[in-house]
Amino acid sequence: MELHRIKCSIFLGLSIFFAFSACLASAAIHHHNFVIRPTPVKRLCNTHDIMTVNGQFPGPTLEVRNGDTVIIKATNAGKYNITLHWHGMRQMRTPWADGPEFVTQCPIRPGGTYTYRFTIEDQEGTLWWHAHSKWMRATVYGALVIYPKLGSSYPFPKPAREYPIILGEWWNRDPMQVLQQATMTGAGANVSDAYTINAQPGDLYPCSGQVFPVKTGETILLRIINAALNQQLFFSIANHQMTVVEADASYTKPFTTNVVMIGPGQTTNVLITANQPSGRYYMAATAYSSAPGVPFANTTTTAILEYNTRNSARPILPRLPPWNDTNTANSFTSQFRSISKVDVPLQIDDNLFFTVNLGPPVQFDYTGNVSRGLWTPMTGTKLYKLKFGSHVQVVLQNTNIFTIEDHPMHLHGYHFYVVGTGKGNFDPKTDPAKFNLVDPPFRNTVGTTPGGVWLMHCHLDVHIGWGLAMVFLVENGVGKLQSLEPPPPDLPQC
Numbered sequence: 154m155e156l157h158r159i160k161c162s163i164f165l166g167l168s169i170f171f172a173f174s175a176c177l178a179s180a181a182i183h184h185h186n187f188v189i190r191p192t193p194v195k196r197l198c199n200t201h202d203i204m205t206v207n208g209q210f211p212g213p214t215l216e217v218r219n220g221d222t223v224i225i226k227a228t229n230a231g232k233y234n235i236t237l238h239w240h241g242m243r244q245m246r247t248p249w250a251d252g253p254e255f256v257t258q259c260p261i262r263p264g265g266t267y268t269y270r271f272t273i274e275d276q277e278g279t280l281w282w283h284a285h286s287k288w289m290r291a292t293v294y295g296a297l298v299i300y301p302k303l304g305s306s307y308p309f310p311k312p313a314r315e316y317p318i319i320l321g322e323w324w325n326r327d328p329m330q331v332l333q334q335a336t337m338t339g340a341g342a343n344v345s346d347a348y349t350i351n352a353q354p355g356d357l358y359p360c361s362g363q364v365f366p367v368k369t370g371e372t373i374l375l376r377i378i379n380a381a382l383n384q385q386l387f388f389s390i391a392n393h394q395m396t397v398v399e400a401d402a403s404y405t406k407p408f409t410t411n412v413v414m415i416g417p418g419q420t421t422n423v424l425i426t427a428n429q430p431s432g433r434y435y436m437a438a439t440a441y442s443s444a445p446g447v448p449f450a451n452t453t454t455t456a457i458l459e460y461n462t463r464n465s466a467r468p469i470l471p472r473l474p475p476w477n478d479t480n481t482a483n484s485f486t487s488q489f490r491s492i493s494k495v496d497v498p499l500q501i502d503d504n505l506f507f508t509v510n511l512g513p514p515v516q517f518d519y520t521g522n523v524s525r526g527l528w529t530p531m532t533g534t535k536l537y538k539l540k541f542g543s544h545v546q547v548v549l550q551n552t553n554i555f556t557i558e559d560h561p562m563h564l565h566g567y568h569f570y571v572v573g574t575g576k577g578n579f580d581p582k583t584d585p586a587k588f589n590l591v592d593p594p595f596r597n598t599v600g601t602t603p604g605g606v607w608l609m610h611c612h613l614d615v616h617i618g619w620g621l622a623m624v625f626l627v628e629n630g631v632g633k634l635q636s637l638e639p640p641p642p643d644l645p646q647c
């Protein structure tokens with residue numbers, strides 16, 4: 154079995170803050186029908202049947218406000234099992250709507266239906282939704298935009314216009330067949346044939362191209378979402394600086410950058426001002442690959458930012474970092490701060506240390522020269538039980554098995570503060586002194602998701618099949634508002 158090679162020398166200090174918040178805003182209820190069905194689409198000059206929602210690729214953008222309730226009736230009119238996940242949604246009391254197949258629900262089988270119901274509580278910004286069963290999310294995904302409540306506004310001037318910029322990956326083959334072949338051989342899955350922006354490869358490829366209009370002087374908001382299956386990406390716009398204002402539906406202290414590095418699952422909102430000579434400027438995304446020797450798709454997707462009127466001027470390409478530019482990736486990531494001071498819980502109830510990688514759960518020099526005897530993974534179902542309201546610190550220790558590789562870890566149902574990252578082995582004596590307990594990134598309001606089973610996994614889908622996942626089982630607290638709702642009657646059965 155040839156496995157993806159992973160070394161890594163990064164640890165994340167994560168602190169998950171559980172506190173109770175009862176938000177009872179009366180607000181809109183959005184009803185949608187999502188019919189998941191095969192649809193012919195033409196990409197790279199060939200027509201393929203792919204799974205879509207309502208025939209749209211990317212799928213429909215959900216536009217809601219903080220406090221609204223969303224009710225989506227999903228109908229599976231395709232041949233594969235499917236579930237849907239509302240990525241980043243906290244799902245207060247409604248884990249039944251979270252979506253990971255065989256974790257919080259059985260899949261919706263071909264011909265079946267299931268209605269996802271959830272309320273947005275104290276969240277605003279850019280999230281997204283996607284299938285959470287096998288590799289169905291390769292084509293079944295869309296943006297989920299949460300506007301502030303009526304009467305409140307962004308913590309920055311209202312942009313003249315907004316565009317979701319969903320980065321994805323396109324395979325000429327059925328992604329489910331690509332996965333099936335990789336599972337059979339045990340090798341890494343074939344890399345994609347193109348990266349995409351809003352499901353279009355762009356005009357560096359044949360039969361594609363896409364234009365985003367802008368007017369001179371405007372400031373616009375780009376809601377960048379990395380929906381790629383297996384690849385971290387660099388994103389740039391020729392001659393335009395970007396100001397990062399939000400990530401993962403959490404406002405950040407603004408900072409300017411020429412390049413965004415975004416991992417699968419993540420979202421990053423940037424403002425850009427059309428302050429350049431009228432013309433056409435490419436926005437472009439290409440691979441950031443943290444793992445030397447691991448194959449990746451070495452291609453570039455583009456779309457055109459076009460000033461004022463349609464014209465045919467040759468667009469200018471941005472300078473994108475080389476695929477292995479870890480310094481640029483890390484210096485971008487290190488700039489994230491919460492918009493204001495936050496209350497990081499200092500009293501820790503559960504202090505957890507996880508190695509993130511292949512190999513058995515034993516102590517070794519994680520980032521040293523790992524003996525081959527430790528390379529063999531162990532199978533198992535890993536679950537950790539937490540009490541309602543507990544304060545949890547999780548240290549994620551990457552290891553030096555095979556090669557270095559970043560793992561964009563995604564925790565369902567919760568947000569967490571990233572209080573520290575670093576190279577080498579985590580040192581519980583000296584490293585906590587370096588934690589940012591003032592304005593660590595990736596959190597806005599904190600609230601509790603009472604009860605439920607919450608998946609934590611690597612958002613490189615190629616790693617999920619290899620088992621890079623575990624779940625937290627959170628017990629109920631006291632009373633109705635601290636307990637999960639009963640499962641809905643239409644919850645699919647296995």
Ligand SMILES: *[C@@H]1O[C@H](CO)[C@@H](O)[C@H](O)[C@H]1NC(C)=O
Pocket residue numbers: 326330331334343
């Ligand atoms: C994967 O790539 C190999 C080599 O290019 C090719 O022979 C094979 O058909 C591909 N398989 C799939 C499922 O795309």
Ligand SMILES: *[C@@H]1O[C@H](CO)[C@@H](O)[C@H](O)[C@H]1NC(C)=O
Pocket residue numbers: 451476
């Ligand atoms: C990626 O493609 C570029 C341009 O075609 C080429 O110069 C570079 O060597 C390639 N890198 C890798 C790692 O394949």
Ligand SMILES: *[C@@H]1O[C@H](CO)[C@@H](O)[C@H](O)[C@H]1NC(C)=O
Pocket residue numbers: 475477478479
């Ligand atoms: C990136 O890879 C190129 C070869 O493709 C190599 O020459 C260069 O030294 C590498 N850069 C880093 C920072 O590892």
Ligand SMILES: *[C@@H]1O[C@H](CO)[C@@H](O)[C@H](O)[C@H]1NC(C)=O
Pocket residue numbers: 522523524
């Ligand atoms: C790692 O250990 C193996 C076996 O102990 C040895 O053959 C190899 O040279 C070591 N590699 C490094 C980079 O130290």
Ligand SMILES: *[C@@H]1O[C@H](CO)[C@@H](O)[C@H](O)[C@H]1NC(C)=O
Pocket residue numbers: 234259260262646647
């Ligand atoms: C589809 O889901 C059912 C459980 O509802 C399961 O028994 C079956 O194996 C799944 N099919 C595939 C192809 O995974």
